[in-house]
Amino acid sequence: MSAKRDYYEVLGVTKSDSADAIKSQYRKLALKFHPDRNKSPEAAEHFKEISEAYAVLSDSEKKKLYDQYGHAGVEGRYSTEDIFSGARGNFDEVFSNFGSGGFDSIFESLFGRGGGFGGFSRQRGQDLLHEVSVSLDDVFRGKKLDIDVKKNIDCNDCHGSGCAPGTKPETCPSCRGQGQVRVTRNMGFSTFVTVQPCSKCNGEGSFISKPCSACKGSGKTRGTKHLSFDLPAGIDSGDYVINGEGESIPHGPSGDLIIRVRVMPHQHFKRDGADIFYDAKISIVDASLGKTIEVPTLEKPEKIKIEEGTQPNTISKIKGKGLPHMGARGRGDQYVRFVIDIPTKLNKQQKELLEKLGQTFD
Ligand SMILES: [Zn+2]
Ligand SMILES: [Zn+2]
Structure with a gap:
């Protein structure tokens, strides 16, 4: 790895710039190099670089360490994971109206859940x-x-412990069961203590000397x-x-x-969010003269009034008869559309009546 660049240089800001100025500069760069927007592999690398710089410089405590001791001051005290997750709120602020997910989705897509980026994820x-x-x-x-x-x-045999019946995991002598080892470093006038996972037991604090034969020590089946x-x-x-x-x-x-x-x-209902839509077929007579009819809802049928002279596709609302709002109070509405059923097969008498009716309009 080449020498780490200065965080201020990476972001193009100076030590005396305000937190707001640093934030807006990071936002500008993040928009340009965000992996969702910029597909070149260098962009992803650069996005990591500016994000790490921002993670440190947006955190007053880490910024102070960096200003005083440079990279060593921050690295001596914080893991990469600490650096990023400590600035979670600051990132969420920047990405809140970014059109993409917050901290988790951005950094998961960048560094991968499987790890590979320092101790960021296991x-x-x-x-x-x-x-x-x-x-x-x-x-x-x-x-x-x-x-x-x-x-x-x-x-089932070892209840998840991974040990052969009658045996127990042995405490790791290297870390005395802590799973972690402390490394002390002197930095300028200060002493920094870093906690690292124990390499002997992979941070488990113990190891299995006699593995369970059913699961070969994994504890899982x-x-x-x-x-x-x-x-x-x-x-x-x-x-x-x-x-x-x-x-x-x-x-x-x-x-x-x-x-x-x-x-x-559904056979009869259409849904849009919490609202329900229903088509009620009505006759030309009912549309002309008006009538109160019953329509199905998600519960029992409800009475609804067809006004005199209702035009095709008029929509009427039955308030509060839609679906519940998920995780909130209240319900949507049911909308009923009046679809006027024009008769296609009329008998002789009906035709005569309609003709007579027609003459009255002349
Ligand atoms: Zn087992
Ligand atoms: Zn250990």
Whole structure:
């Protein structure tokens, strides 16, 4: 790796620039080099560079260390992960009206969830997908979902410990079970203590000397996990993420379970958000003379008035009879469109009556 560039130089700002000036300069550069907007590989690298500079310079404490001791001052005290996650709020501010996700999505796409960028993230289980179709009635009432997810579960023989029966993991002598080792460095007039994962036990604090034969020490076997949760009333088609219920791996966090919901079309109703649309066929007579009719809603039929002289496709609203708003109070409305049914097969008597009626308009 080549020598690290000066953070002020990277952003094109000076030590005396205000926090706002640094923010607006970072925003300008981020817009230019954001990997969603700029597909060249150098752009991604550069985006990392300016983002790291901003992470440090937007944090008054880290900026002070940097101003005093340079890169060594910050690196001696903070891991890359600390640097980025400590500035999470500052990044979210910049990206809030950026047209893309916040901190997590941006840095996950950049550095990858699998790691490879310092200690930014560890190995993580895969995300799992479960697809479910629901009816409009389910959307109206909410639905309990019971699913069986095939994934790695705790081994039955060792209950997830990975140790052969009757044995226990041994405490790592190198870190005395802490999983971490402290490294002290002198920097100028200060002493910095860095905490690093123990390399002997991979940060676990212990290791297995006699692995369980059923799972070969991983503590996991293939199995089925039963999950039960509620799809809230008002839910729409889309992906819903259940954190940590995806694939699990021996050392590291589980992936997420993604519930892909598809709301099936309804025979009579159309849906737009929390509003329901219904076409009511009415006769030319009822459209002309007016009438009170009943129309179906998601619950019981409701009375609705056709005004005298109703024109084709007139829309009438039944307030509060739509779907519940998801996660909020109240309901949408039901809109009824009057579709005028022009008769196509008239008998002789009906034709005569209509002709007579027609003459009265002449
Ligand atoms: Zn086992
Ligand atoms: Zn250790």
